[in-house]
Amino acid sequence: MSARVLLGDEAVALGALHAGITSAYAYPGTPSTEILEYILQRGGADAYGGDAPVAAWTANEKTAFEQALGVSMAGRRALVAMKHVGLNVAADPFVNSALLAISGGLVLAVADDPGMHSSQNEQDSRLLADFARVICLEPRNQQEAYEMTREAFELSERFGTPVMVRLVTRLAHSRAVVRAGEPEAQRPIAHPEDSRDWILLPANARRRWRTLLERQPAFHAFTGTTPHNELQIAPGPLGVITAGIARNYLRENVADLAEAPSHLHVGAYPIPAALVRRLVERLETVLILEDGYPYVERAVRGLIPPRVAVIGRESGHLPPDGELTPDTVREALGLPLRCSGPIAPINVPDRPPQLCAGCPHTDSFHALERALAGLPRGIVTSDIGCYTLAALPPLSAIDSCVCMGASIGMAKGASDAGVRPAVAVIGDSTFLHSGVTPLMDAVAADTDMTVIILDNEVVGMTGAQPTLLPSSRLPALLLGLGVNPDHCVVLDAHPRRTTENAARVRREIEHRGLSVVVAARVCVEAARSRKRMHKETVGTS
Amino acid sequence: MTYDIVLAGVGGQGVLSLSGIIAAAALEEGLFVKQSEVHGMAQRGGAVTAHLRLADAPIESDLVPVGRAAMILSLEPLESLRYLEMLAPDGAVVTAAAPLANVKDYPPIEELLTAIRTLPRAILVDAAGLAQAAGLAQATNMVMAGAAAPLLPIRVGTIERSVRARFGRKGAEVVERNLAAFRAGQEVARCTAKQ
Numbered sequence: 220m221s222a223r224v225l226l227g228d229e230a231v232a233l234g235a236l237h238a239g240i241t242s243a244y245a246y247p248g249t250p251s252t253e254i255l256e257y258i259l260q261r262g263g264a265d266a267y268g269g270d271a272p273v274a275a276w277t278a279n280e281k282t283a284f285e286q287a288l289g290v291s292m293a294g295r296r297a298l299v300a301m302k303h304v305g306l307n308v309a310a311d312p313f314v315n316s317a318l319l320a321i322s323g324g325l326v327l328a329v330a331d332d333p334g335m336h337s338s339q340n341e342q343d344s345r346l347l348a349d350f351a352r353v354i355c356l357e358p359r360n361q362q363e364a365y366e367m368t369r370e371a372f373e374l375s376e377r378f379g380t381p382v383m384v385r386l387v388t389r390l391a392h393s394r395a396v397v398r399a400g401e402p403e404a405q406r407p408i409a410h411p412e413d414s415r416d417w418i419l420l421p422a423n424a425r426r427r428w429r430t431l432l433e434r435q436p437a438f439h440a441f442t443g444t445t446p447h448n449e450l451q452i453a454p455g456p457l458g459v460i461t462a463g464i465a466r467n468y469l470r471e472n473v474a475d476l477a478e479a480p481s482h483l484h485v486g487a488y489p490i491p492a493a494l495v496r497r498l499v500e501r502l503e504t505v506l507i508l509e510d511g512y513p514y515v516e517r518a519v520r521g522l523i524p525p526r527v528a529v530i531g532r533e534s535g536h537l538p539p540d541g542e543l544t545p546d547t548v549r550e551a552l553g554l555p556l557r558c559s560g561p562i563a564p565i566n567v568p569d570r571p572p573q574l575c576a577g578c579p580h581t582d583s584f585h586a587l588e589r590a591l592a593g594l595p596r597g598i599v600t601s602d603i604g605c606y607t608l609a610a611l612p613p614l615s616a617i618d619s620c621v622c623m624g625a626s627i628g629m630a631k632g633a634s635d636a637g638v639r640p641a642v643a644v645i646g647d648s649t650f651l652h653s654g655v656t657p658l659m660d661a662v663a664a665d666t667d668m669t670v671i672i673l674d675n676e677v678v679g680m681t682g683a684q685p686t687l688l689p690s691s692r693l694p695a696l697l698l699g700l701g702v703n704p705d706h707c708v709v710l711d712a713h714p715r716r717t718t719e720n721a722a723r724v725r726r727e728i729e730h731r732g733l734s735v736v737v738a739a740r741v742c743v744e745a746a747r748s749r750k751r752m753h754k755e756t757v758g759t760s
Numbered sequence: 761m762t763y764d765i766v767l768a769g770v771g772g773q774g775v776l777s778l779s780g781i782i783a784a785a786a787l788e789e790g791l792f793v794k795q796s797e798v799h800g801m802a803q804r805g806g807a808v809t810a811h812l813r814l815a816d817a818p819i820e821s822d823l824v825p826v827g828r829a830a831m832i833l834s835l836e837p838l839e840s841l842r843y844l845e846m847l848a849p850d851g852a853v854v855t856a857a858a859p860l861a862n863v864k865d866y867p868p869i870e871e872l873l874t875a876i877r878t879l880p881r882a883i884l885v886d887a888a889g890l891a892q893a894a895g896l897a898q899a900t901n902m903v904m905a906g907a908a909a910p911l912l913p914i915r916v917g918t919i920e921r922s923v924r925a926r927f928g929r930k931g932a933e934v935v936e937r938n939l940a941a942f943r944a945g946q947e948v949a950r951c952t953a954k955q
Contacts, residue, residue, distance in 0.1 A: 252800075390822065395792075474826075559826050559827035561843075564841075569807070570839075572771065574805075
C-alpha cells in the first residue's frame with residue numbers, strides 16, 4: 220500500500236493503471252482532462268512492471284470510445300475518459316457497446332459538471348448509463364475513485380458489458396490522500412469466442428439485446444449486495460438517500476440533527492430497489508441528496524408507497540439546478556445556517572474569465588470586427604473554447620456557442636435562411652473534433668459563408684494539450700475537403716497585421732460562396748510554457 | 761480540530777501553488793487534508809478560489825461550509841472580500857494589498873483597502889513590495905504563505921520545509937529568496953497580530 224495525494228481524476232487514472240489497462244483514450248474537457256494527463260505522465264512509473272499503456276488524446280470522444288472498444292475486443296483492458304457533454308458525442312458507440320460481448324474490461328470515466336463551472340449544460344451521465352442499461356459506479360471520495368475504477372474493470376469482465384464511473388467536478392478537482400494497492404499486469408490478447416457477438420446485424424442485435432436484458436437481474440443483485448450501497452436503519456421518521464459525494468455533505472451536518480436519520484447511500488447503479496423499499500418501511504419522509512438531475516428521486520417515487528413523502532431537488536426542497544453544497548444540504552435537513560463572518564463593506568464586482576493578454580484570438584476578433592464594419596447585420600456563430608470568451612465585453616463579438624463544431628453547421632443554416640454575412644468562428648482543435656463534417660456540407664453546397672479557424676496550435680482552454688493535426692497540415696486538409704483554393708487563406712493573427720487581415724477577411728465575406736480563413740498564431744500560454752521547458756532542458760544539459 | 765481556509769485570487773496568480781505549500785506541510789504533520797480546486801475556464805484571468813480543509817480526523821465535504829472558514833487567504837484585495845460569507849465570525853482575512861484591476865468597475869483602491877481595514881480581523885500585506893525586497897518579484901504567494909503561517913495549526917518550520925521542497929529543484933538561491941519572502945510575510949503577520 221502506498222499513500223499519495225491525488226485529484227479525484229488522478230485517482231481514477233491510477234485505478235486504471237493498477238487494473239492493468241493496455242490503453243487509455245480521451246479528448247480534453249474540464250473537469251475530466253486530468254485523467255488522461257496523469258496516465259500520460261505516470262503510465263510508466265505506476266503500471267505493473269513499468270509497462271506503460273498506450274495513452275492518447277483523440278480527435279473526439281466518439282473516436283476515443285471506438286478505440287477503447289477495439290482494445291476490449293482484443294481481450295485487453297481499456298479506459299476511455301471524457302466530460303459529460305463529450306458522452307453525447309460518444310453516445311453512439313457507448314450505447315451500442317452494451318450489446319456486445321465485452322471481453323477485456325471496458326471502463327468509461329465520465330466527469331459531470333453540475334453548476335456548469337466550465338460547460339454549457341449540467342446533464343447527468345447516470346441517465347445515460349441507465350439508457351444504455353449498464354452498471355454505473357459513483358465514488359464519494361478520492362479513495363473510492365481509485366477503488367471503484369479498479370473494480371469497474373472486474374465488473375465489466377464479469378458481466379460482459381462496459382461499466383461507467385461517474386464523477387462530478389467537486390470530486391474530479393479535489394485532492395486528498397489515496398492509499399493504493401498492488402498493480403496488476405496487462406492481459407494477453409484474446410479474440411472473441413463468437414464473432415457474431417460483435418456484429419450487430421439485426422438478427423445478432425436482437426439476440427444480444429435480449430442477453431443484455433437478461434443480465435439486468437444480475438446487475439440488480441450486484442447493486443443490492445455491494446458495500447457501495449449501504450443501508451443504516453434508525454428509529455426516527457426521517458430517512459435520507461445520498462448518492463456519490465452528497466454523502467459527505469450529509470455527514471458534514473448529521474451531528475447537528477437531534478436524531479440520526481435512516482440512511483441509504485447509493486454508490487452503484489442500477490438503483491438498488493430492494494434496499495430503497497427496506498429503507499422506507501417505517502419512514503414518513505425520505506430526503507434525496509444527489510448532485511445532478513433528480514434521478515434517484517424520480518426512481519424512488521415509483522418504487523415506494525405513496526404514504527412516504529419523497530423530497531429533493533424536484534420537490535423544491537433543494538435547488539433544482541447547480542451543485543449541492545454542505546449548506547444547501549444543511550437547509551434541506553431543516554438545520555439553521557451557521558453564523559458567518561462580516562458582510563462585505565463595499566460592493567464586490569464580478570470578475571469573469573477573459574482572454575489572456577496578448578492572446579492571438581483577440582487580434583483575430585479585432586480584424587473580424589473591422590471586416591464586418593458597415594455591412595448589414597449578419598450572424599457570427601461560434602464554438603467551444605477560449606474564444607467563446609469573445610462573447611463578453613469589450614469584444615462582444617459572437618452570437619452563438621452551442622456544442623463542439625456547431626458554429627459551421629449553424630452558419631450554413633443561417634446562410635441558407637438568407638442571412639448575410641454568415642460567419643463561423645471555430646478553434647483548430649474544435650474544428651478537428653467536430654467541424655470537418657459540417658464543413659463538408661458547406662463545401663458540397665458552396666454555401667455563401669465564411670469560416671474562420673482560429674489556429675493556436677493547441678487545445679487552449681483545457682491546458683494546452685497538443686492538437687492531433689499540426690497547424691501546417693490544416694490547409695491540406697481544407698483543400699482535400701474541396702475548399703476552393705482561391706478562398707482558402709492562411710493569415711498571421713498578429714496585431715501589426717490587423718488592418719491587412721481585416722481587409723482580407725472582408726474580401727472573403729464578400730465572396731459569394733464558401734471561404735475558409737485560418738487565423739494562425741500560437742497560444743501565448745503554450746508559447747510561454749514551451750520557452751520555460753526549453754530553458755529547463757538547456758539548463759540541465 | 762478542523763481548520764478551513766478559503767484561498768482567493770485571480771487566475772494566474774498562483775492560488776493553487778500557495779494552497780499546495782500549506783497542504784504539503786499539513787500532511788507532513790499527519791493532518792487530514794482536502795483541497796478543492798478550480799480548473800478550466802475560470803482560470804483565464806477570472807476570480808479563482810480553492811478550499812483547503814485541514815483536520816485531525818477524516819474530512820467529509822470537499823467544500824468548506826458557509827461560516828466555517830478560519831481564514832480567507834487572498835492574493836488580491838478585492839478577491840479577499842468575495843467569499844466573506846464563508847468566514848467564521850472569529851475568522852481572519854489575510855490578503856495581499858496590490859490590486860489587479862482587470863475589470864471596469866474595480867473600486868478605487870483607497871476605498872477598497874479602507875473597507876478591508878474595517879473587518880474585525882484583517883492582515884493587509886504589501887506582498888509585492890516584500891517579494892521585491894526579498895529579491896524575487898514573483899514570490900508574492902510565498903510572502904502570503906508567511907503571513908498566514910502564524911495563524912495556521914501547523915508549525916512554521918514545517919511550512920518552511922514545504923517551501924524548500926517545492927523550490928529545491930531550482931537551486932539554493934531560489935530557495936533562499938523564497939524563504940526570505942516567506943519570513944517577511946511572517947513578520948508582518950506577527951506585528952499586525954500584536955496591535
